Amino acid sequence: MYIELKNINKSFGDFKASDNVSFGIEKGKLIGLLGPSGSGKTTILRMLAGLEKQDSGDIFINGKNVNKLASSERGIGFVFQSYALFPFKTVYDNIAYGLKVQKKDKAYIKQRVTELLELVGLPDTANRYPDQLSGGQRQRIALARALAPQPELLLLDEPFAAIDAKVRKELRTWLRETIDKIGITSIFVTHDQDEAIEVADEIVITNKGRVEQVGNPVEIYLEPKTPFVAQFIGQSAIIEDFSRLKGFESDKSDLSAVIRPEFIEINKFEDSGYHQFESAMEDGIVEDISFRGSNFEVHTKINGITVTGRYPLNAPRLKKGDKVKVLIKKLYTINNDSTEILVNKALDDSELYYI
Ligand code: ATP
Numbered sequence: 001m002y003i004e005l006k007n008i009n010k011s012f013g014d015f016k017a018s019d020n021v022s023f024g025i026e027k028g029k030l031i032g033l034l035g036p037s038g039s040g041k042t043t044i045l046r047m048l049a050g051l052e053k054q055d056s057g058d059i060f061i062n063g064k065n066v067n068k069l070a071s072s073e074r075g076i077g078f079v080f081q082s083y084a085l086f087p088f089k090t091v092y093d094n095i096a097y098g099l100k101v102q103k104k105d106k107a108y109i110k111q112r113v114t115e116l117l118e119l120v121g122l123p124d125t126a127n128r129y130p131d132q133l134s135g136g137q138r139q140r141i142a143l144a145r146a147l148a149p150q151p152e153l154l155l156l157d158e159p160f161a162a163i164d165a166k167v168r169k170e171l172r173t174w175l176r177e178t179i180d181k182i183g184i185t186s187i188f189v190t191h192d193q194d195e196a197i198e199v200a201d202e203i204v205i206t207n208k209g210r211v212e213q214v215g216n217p218v219e220i221y222l223e224p225k226t227p228f229v230a231q232f233i234g235q236s237a238i239i240e241d242f243s244r245l246k247g248f249e250s251d252k253s254d255l256s257a258v259i260r261p262e263f264i265e266i267n268k269f270e271d272s273g274y275h276q277f278e279s280a281m282e283d284g285i286v287e288d289i290s291f292r293g294s295n296f297e298v299h300t301k302i303n304g305i306t307v308t309g310r311y312p313l314n315a316p317r318l319k320k321g322d323k324v325k326v327l328i329k330k331l332y333t334i335n336n337d338s339t340e341i342l343v344n345k346a347l348d349d350s351e352l353y354y355i
């Protein structure tokens with residue numbers, strides 16, 4: 001592993017911001033640290049950068065224990081949440097800053113700044129000041145500045161948090177491509193699951209100072225290992241007492257589970273007669289329906305439980321109060337500390353391949 005955190009603990013007063021955090025990162029990977037606000041993401045980043053000292057545990061970069069190394073000796077580039085460019089320096093001087101600190105010669109600095117401006121797609125902005133740039137452009141320059149001294153590791157703390165949704169989406173794709181081009185090991189903090197899922201090679205999920213799960217986005221999405229991850233990822237909802245539902249009957253009662261819209265198939269009552277899993281379907285009544293662009297979102301009451309599913313645009317229209325047949329394909333059960341995938345008994349595994 002190129003980066004390793006081993007049994008890291010960190011408290012602020014009585015508050016445990018990192019609780020025995022351990023994970024490793026392979027060289028060249030882009031890692032998303034994903035978790036709710038206050039779950040300890042930034043604290044992990046700051047300890048890696050040497051801006052905060054852990055109470056116990058070890059941090060290794062490229063096999064070397066960096067516990068005692070100052071921030072400036074760790075070979076790390078940092079891009080912050082808010083634009084941390086120097087407001088009274090030009091773009092050129094902002095990017096050149098780290099190189100001047102390293103006492104590089106003028107010709108090298110000029111060549112490196114020009115190369116970085118090309119890399120971030122803003123070759124004509126060298127003489128501008130930060131307030132003459134858009135938010136997205138400022139973050140591109142912040143990235144160029146972080147990369148200038150050729151760090152071994154790049155840390156990004158919610159780099160696009162202050163940017164509006166559309167530009168943010170473009171910047172994500174751009175960040176992924178840029179990082180691929182230079183092949184630098186990178187970690188970015190986000191509380192936006194779409195951002196992590198789209199951009200990261202691996203996701204580390206944090207909750208209350210602990211690491212809940214580490215995995216690639218598909219694993220995290222399809223195979224959550226803890227009830228927290230099952231609930232945090234996807235458009236998840238909790239249903240209580242699911243053993244009342246067809247296909248999930250069990251002797252135990254009061255069991256709760258996580259369900260997502262894609263686990264639910266909704267059919268208009270009259271159209272469901274020929275369905276291969278008719279016997280496994282619940283009768284339901286449409287409580288609410290809203291248009292979501294590529295589909296409808298339908299809230300349906302089945303057996304006293306409201307579930308939310310998606311309904312295709314090209315199927316016969318539904319309205320509030322309509323009778324429907326609902327097939328629940330799978331659930332994630334919630335036990336104390338673990339979660340299991342529970343498949344509707346009527347379906348075989350092949351049917352679940354696409355969910
Ligand atoms: P966010 O997404 O809101 O930035 P986060 O997951 O990055 O959250 P951290 O910033 O790591 O969370 O903070 C974790 C917890 O530690 C928070 O409850 C925060 O208030 C607390 N904390 C962080 N830094 C300090 C500090 N210097 N002094 C006291 N408490 C701190």
